[in-house]
Amino acid sequence: MTMARNRVNRRWSGSRKHQCLCDIRVALSGAAGLTFTIFGIPLLLLWFPFGSVFTRRYLASMECVLTDKALKVKKGVFVRVEKTIPLEKITELAMVQGPVVRHFDLHTLTVETAGQSGTGALVALTGIVDAEAFREAVLNQRDAVP
Numbered sequence: 674m675t676m677a678r679n680r681v682n683r684r685w686s687g688s689r690k691h692q693c694l695c696d697i698r699v700a701l702s703g704a705a706g707l708t709f710t711i712f713g714i715p716l717l718l719l720w721f722p723f724g725s726v727f728t729r730r731y732l733a734s735m736e737c738v739l740t741d742k743a744l745k746v747k748k749g750v751f752v753r754v755e756k757t758i759p760l761e762k763i764t765e766l767a768m769v770q771g772p773v774v775r776h777f778d779l780h781t782l783t784v785e786t787a788g789q790s791g792t793g794a795l796v797a798l799t800g801i802v803d804a805e806a807f808r809e810a811v812l813n814q815r816d817a818v819p
Contacts, residue, residue: 737798739811742818744784746796756796760815762786766808780804
């Protein structure tokens with residue numbers, strides 16, 4: 674088994690066919706970079722006036738309310754998403770702060786629940802004012818629910 678693997682590796686390692694495939698990949702990656710540059714710069718210039726309007730509307734549509742028995746989350750501009758998460762179902766309320774978010778002194782709260790399907794957080798909330806106090810308030814309210 675080891676000899677067969679070595680034979681295959683020797684046969685392909687110095688092959689001209691392998692060199693041609695590498696040249697094609699380099700040419701395609703250069704063409705893809707040029708295409709993204711040609712189309713990306715005009716799209717970037719369009720993003721500044723229109724993107725700021727979209728971003729303001731998206732941020733204005735975000736809402737998170739803590740009630741006695743649930744956490745209610747609303748967000749979205751084109752597709753409106755409303756989720757009600759019962760406090761007794763919350764198993765994890767994590768604070769995530771990547772390098773970009775940390776630069777702006779923001780936090781992302783991720784909510785995971787019992788019985789949740791799929792991997793990852795059920796809800797990710799970025800930009801909550803005083804996120805640490807809000808997290809503590811949710812956890813204290815969850816523990817107070819009978």
